[in-house]
Amino acid sequence: MSDYKGKVLIDGVPATVAEYKQWEAKLRATEIKHERKRGRYTIAYKRWRMAVLERDLFTCTLCGCVGGHLEVHHKQSYAKHPDLREEIDNGVTMCYECHSELHGGHWGWFYDK
Numbered sequence: 139m140s141d142y143k144g145k146v147l148i149d150g151v152p153a154t155v156a157e158y159k160q161w162e163a164k165l166r167a168t169e170i171k172h173e174r175k176r177g178r179y180t181i182a183y184k185r186w187r188m189a190v191l192e193r194d195l196f197t198c199t200l201c202g203c204v205g206g207h208l209e210v211h212h213k214q215s216y217a218k219h220p221d222l223r224e225e226i227d228n229g230v231t232m233c234y235e236c237h238s239e240l241h242g243g244h245w246g247w248f249y250d251k
């Protein structure tokens with residue numbers, strides 16, 4: 139686990155959780171533009187996502203890296219289990235690298251899984 143008590147990493151630089159949230163909001167802005175069309179980025183979804191990140195202490199559950207470009211993976215498929223979309227237990231924090239590897243290493247997963 140992390141040596142950075144109460145800290146997360148942004149591009150390798152330790153930051154506070156508050157700083158992380160700001161940074162992430164910027165990072166997400168582009169993705170939100172795309173996702174809005176599909177109705178995925180609801181307030182409830184954003185709340186769910188942040189709740190999972192906080193529960194996992196902004197740490198990738200696969201490789202253990204902290205902060206950076208984190209994603210929240212749905213254990214049960216987002217598409218097939220609409221009822222579980224906002225279940226915190228159904229979310230798991232992964233870094234971008236681990237998550238895209240899990241889904242086959244391309245961006246296709248982002249919208250459909």
Ligand SMILES: [Zn+2]
Binds near residue numbers: 235
């Ligand atoms: Zn990882």
Ligand SMILES: [Zn+2]
Binds near residue numbers: 241251
């Ligand atoms: Zn996923």
